[in-house]
Amino acid sequence: MFLSVGQSPRADIIDEMLDSLDLPIQAMEIGALDGLSQAQVHDLRVRPGELSIITRMADGSDVVVSKPRIAERMAEIAAGFQPGQYDLVVILSTGLFRDFESTCPTVNAQRAMESTVISLAAAGSRVGLIQPLVQQVDELDIPALSSYRITASHAADGDKALLASAILDLADCEIIVLNSVSFTESDRQMVAKASGKPVILARRIIASAIRLLLHGTHPATAPGVAPEFSEKLQRLTPRERQVLSLVAEGLSNKAIARQLGISPKTVEIHRSNVMSKMEVSTSNTLIRMVVAAGHP
Numbered sequence: 071m072f073l074s075v076g077q078s079p080r081a082d083i084i085d086e087m088l089d090s091l092d093l094p095i096q097a098m099e100i101g102a103l104d105g106l107s108q109a110q111v112h113d114l115r116v117r118p119g120e121l122s123i124i125t126r127m128a129d130g131s132d133v134v135v136s137k138p139r140i141a142e143r144m145a146e147i148a149a150g151f152q153p154g155q156y157d158l159v160v161i162l163s164t165g166l167f168r169d170f171e172s173t174c175p176t177v178n179a180q181r182a183m184e185s186t187v188i189s190l191a192a193a194g195s196r197v198g199l200i201q202p203l204v205q206q207v208d209e210l211d212i213p214a215l216s217s218y219r220i221t222a223s224h225a226a227d228g229d230k231a232l233l234a235s236a237i238l239d240l241a242d243c244e245i246i247v248l249n250s251v252s253f254t255e256s257d258r259q260m261v262a263k264a265s266g267k268p269v270i271l272a273r274r275i276i277a278s279a280i281r282l283l284l285h286g287t288h289p290a291t292a293p294g295v296a297p298e299f300s301e302k303l304q305r306l307t308p309r310e311r312q313v314l315s316l317v318a319e320g321l322s323n324k325a326i327a328r329q330l331g332i333s334p335k336t337v338e339i340h341r342s343n344v345m346s347k348m349e350v351s352t353s354n355t356l357i358r359m360v361v362a363a364g365h366p
Contacts (some may be wrong), residue, residue, distance in 0.1 A: 071155075071174075073147060074162040075140055075265045076125030076133070077101040079299075083162065083251050087277045093284060102144045103127065103135075114139055121209050123165040124202050126252070134203065141166045148172050155332070161219050164272050165206070175312060175329050177279040178319060179272065179342050185247060185320040186275055189357035190245055191218035198240030200225050200233070200261075202250040227252040230260060248272060270361065278360055282315035301360065307349040314341040314348070318357045 074080050078101035103111055105127070114135045116122040121137040144166065150160060153173040158178045161170055163326055171176060191197050196219040201207055207222045223239035225232035228248070240246055246261055247270040255271065262269040282303075306314065309330070316326045323337040330337070350356045 071158070072097060072099045072162050073144060074099065074101045074125070075103075075123060075135070077103045077128040077142065079128070080162065082126075082254075084274065086255065087273055087280070090274070090277050091281055093281070095280075095284070100147060101128075103133075108303075111135075112142075121159055122203060123163065124252075125163075126264055145170055148176070149244075155216045158280065160276065160280065162251055162276070168214065172329060173331070175283050175316075177241065177276060177283065179251060179276050181319040182279050183232045183247070183272055185264075185318060186270060186361050187220070187247055187249075188218070188320070189354040189361065190270075191220060193358060194286050195219075195244045196221070196242060198223065198236075198243030198246045199249045200236045200240070200315065202226055202252055203317050205320070208226070221347065227254060227257055233257065234260055236262060237261060240265075243267070245270065251276065275361065279315045279318065282311050282360070298360070299362075302348050306344060310340050310344050310347070312356060313337060314344045314356070314360075317341060317344065317353055318360050320353075 072080070072084055078099040080099065080101070084097055084099065087147045088097060094311060103114070111133065116134050116136045120139075122134050124132055124134050126132055144161065144163075148159060148161070148170040149172070151174055154173045157324065158177065159172050159174045161179055164183045166180050171177060173232065187197055194235060198212070199220060199222045201210065201222055201224045203279060207224050210222050215258045220318070221240055221243055222234035225236040245268050248257060248261065249272060251272050253271060253273070254349045256274070258269045258271040258301070312330060313326060316329065321329075323334040323341065325335045326337045345351065345356065348356060348359065
């Protein structure tokens with residue numbers, strides 16, 4: 071189940087990710103704005119003093135809504151899913167800074183991206199973020215990133231002029247992160263070619279997490295993934311692959327246990343096995359390995 075901020079369907083995002091996964095996935099989707107009247111949608115628009123998030127309507131238009139109020143609506147939807155109702159729930163937004171209570175295994179796109187940025191910055195890299203809205207540059211306030219070298223700029227997906235301007239803003243950065251699910255593979259290729267730097271795409275990070283969580287029930291060799299990473303991945307049990315993906319999101323043992331329906335102590339054992347089999351000593355190193363595997 072893909073849970074998006076705007077209105078479904080979001081084939082522009084989901085179809086691309088499913089094509090890259092090459093897994094037999096039955097994808098369903100719910101949009102937080104589905105079924106709302108124009109007046110109800112208007113009431114969710116961002117107000118002065120509120121943090122903002124941009125999303126897409128079914129007719130292709132964009133709307134800027136209140137981040138805290140749309141996050142609350144999405145949390146209510148996620149909390150309504152029944153245990154075992156879905157093999158996986160994907161929170162399809164990179165702007166919602168909160169946990170979502172779910173009894174189904176869950177990919178939280180924002181958590182996955184935040185962990186990725188932290189792991190890259192912790193290794194000493196100066197990281198540049200490209201946000202979809204200009205106001206989100208000033209709104210970027212992630213306590214976990216405060217001690218790292220992070221620079222932000224903005225551009226809309228597909229806007230080559232703004233992307234070029236953002237590249238200039240991030241000239242001193244060593245790695246660029248396209249920090250929204252709206253950015254496409256074409257955007258990534260354009261930024262990578264123009265900047266000559268590694269560029270991280272949110273959709274690839276999310277796809278990597280999906281692949282790891284579903285690998286046990288639908289094993290597949292991912293195209294473009296380094297043989298060394300694939301070989302190490304094959305050492306893991308299906309449950310260990312699930313734990314690896316959730317560790318890569320920065321979740322605690324207790325949160326992982328809640329999603330997988332096992333005890334925190336069991337999670338701790340699986341986590342130790344994952345670190346040993348993947349031949350890493352820290353979570354940050356593990357996350358960087360997963361990121362590299364998803365961005366050949």
